[in-house]
Amino acid sequence: MATDVAALIQRIAEVGRKHPSLPDLRAVEPFAHYFDADGRLQETRLDVRDGAGTRREILTRFLLLNAVLDQGPDITGLRRMLIGVVNALYRRETRILHKPVAFFQEIGLSIDSILAEHEAVRKVRAAVWAQENQSNAARYNLFMDNSRQVLGYAIFRWGVPLALPYLLEKDALRKNSNTELSPTLLLDYLEQYASAEQMAEAVKSHPRYGLGKAIGNKASHLFAKWLVSGFSLTRRTDTAWGKLSYEVPYDSNAGRVLWRTGYLLHWASESAYQHRSVLQLGRGKGATIYLRVTNIRGIGAERELDKPVLAAYREICLEHLKTHRTAPRKVEIQRIQHAYLLGSKFSAADFDDGLIYVGTQFCLNHAQPRCGTCPLRDMCAGYNENTSLITKYRT
Ligand code: SF4
Incomplete structure (x- = not known):
């Protein structure tokens, strides 16, 4: 049977429209007030200020971090761990999305939270994951590259995406220390690119602001997908930031x-x-x-x-x-x-x-x-x- 690629592509897209794969932002406590009573993101209020940034900006920072972490072995477990860590840190007033440097200033707390949430997720996910992958539950490990060292994981995979808005802030202040910082520093930077695809490339490979090996091509395209389509956070409305403006993050x-x-x-x-x-x-x-x-x-x-x-x-x-x-x-x-x-x-x-x-x-x-x-x-x-x-x- 010759593959009818047109029909297959159409079917896959239909299935995807019915079953979107999005991080559960409602479970992130600092975002609770971004949603209405029916649990929908209040899209008309994305430009409302929330501390140093707008809601749109804070969500973008979270999604960049989420895209980097999603490169690990169990997406369900990883997303739970991320939400758990962010919630734990915010309960201790360590507001890593609003003030990314807090992740480093409170590195002990950040690492303790990652370890605690990793263990909590392992308890509920390891057996399910092992069954689905015909593997051994003892091998369940959400740190990437199968690493066992939490410090390397925390700094390389969490620290690098959090450092990007921090660096943008430092650079903006160095250029003009008297001006008020933009509440959309990360978005301003990302949306300079001619297309979402070019942005996805730059997120990985820009000589100063690129995340380098901390993010793969798949993850940088996943980020573009969420920014443009999944949560419609981009303010760009042109074709080059539209629904076909980024490659599919083949995984x-x-x-x-x-x-x-x-x-x-x-x-x-x-x-x-x-x-x-x-x-x-x-x-x-x-x-x-x-x-x-x-x-x-x-x-x-x-x-x-x-x-x-x-x-x-x-x-x-x-x-x-x-x-x-x-x-x-x-x-x-x-x-x-x-x-x-x-x-x-x-x-x-x-x-x-x-x-x-x-x-x-x-x-x-x-x-x-x-x-x-x-x-x-x-x-x-x-x-x-x-x-x-x-x-x-x-x-
Ligand atoms: S589960 Fe995979 S192999 Fe089986 S019908 Fe679906 S796409 Fe084909």
């Missing part, structure tokens, strides 16, 4: 679903993926083939796009992502879905949310995913015709 969930459904093989051969180390023989669990989806970035499609889709692809690069000044010759696989979504009601976030939902609820990272109830089952190559797409590969 392992996305990679598994796109591989098993046959989507990735539609665009390039297995050997092309091997050549770029997207597929790594024998390096997956149980000597399976390891699928490292983050390596897909920049790989060109071997199959030609239909003319209207190619025109849409070019428009995406020129007007939405603003990654090119003239029409691109190469078609990069990780951007192709944008061309199909152009003109639809769906955003890149919907597509990504669909992948996350299917990847975490059905297409689990072992040989027995829940295909029987998966919303993509009628169009999935792995389920319908080539089960080796499921059994031979792991992410």
Whole structure:
């Protein structure tokens, strides 16, 4: 069965629209008054001041921190831990989002809070996580890179995103110590970029303000997705900050679903993926083939796009992502879905949310995913015709 990529992309986006994957901001105590009685974020009051920043700014700082931490192994557990730590610190008047330097000034308290919340989350999540991942609960560890040292984790993963608004504040004061600081320092900086995609790149790689290795490409795009689509915090209203203005933050969930459904093989051969180390023989669990989806970035499609889709692809690069000044010759696989979504009601976030939902609820990272109830089952190559797409590969 040839993969009908247009129908598959549309289905994934529909699923994502119904099942958005967003951090639960209502559970963050300092944000409690940002929501109305029905639990909806009061979008018309985002520019109301809350201490040194506006609500919009404080939420942006939180989401940057959240995006960095989301790179760990159990997103549900990580988000709980983040909320727990922020709440614990604010109860002690350590207002790390309003005054980021407080995280460092109260480093003992910050570290104690991370340790305590990590332990609390481990107690409720380790067994569930182990079952879902066919792993051992004793291996549950939310510190990234499987590290056991809380100091390194706290400074590198928490400290770096918190230091960015602090550095912007210091630089603004050095330029003019008499002026009142902007209540949207971080947003002012981010929204200078020509597109949300350019902003996502700069968040990682700007020589002064980039987070460097503390944030991966996936996380910087996740941040762009939340800023533009998930919570609509950006004040920019142009196409280059619109619903298709950032790349999809392909992660392992996305990679598994796109591989098993046959989507990735539609665009390039297995050997092309091997050549770029997207597929790594024998390096997956149980000597399976390891699928490292983050390596897909920049790989060109071997199959030609239909003319209207190619025109849409070019428009995406020129007007939405603003990654090119003239029409691109190469078609990069990780951007192709944008061309199909152009003109639809769906955003890149919907597509990504669909992948996350299917990847975490059905297409689990072992040989027995829940295909029987998966919303993509009628169009999935792995389920319908080539089960080796499921059994031979792991992410
Ligand atoms: S049908 Fe099965 S293999 Fe295909 S996407 Fe769904 S869970 Fe994954």
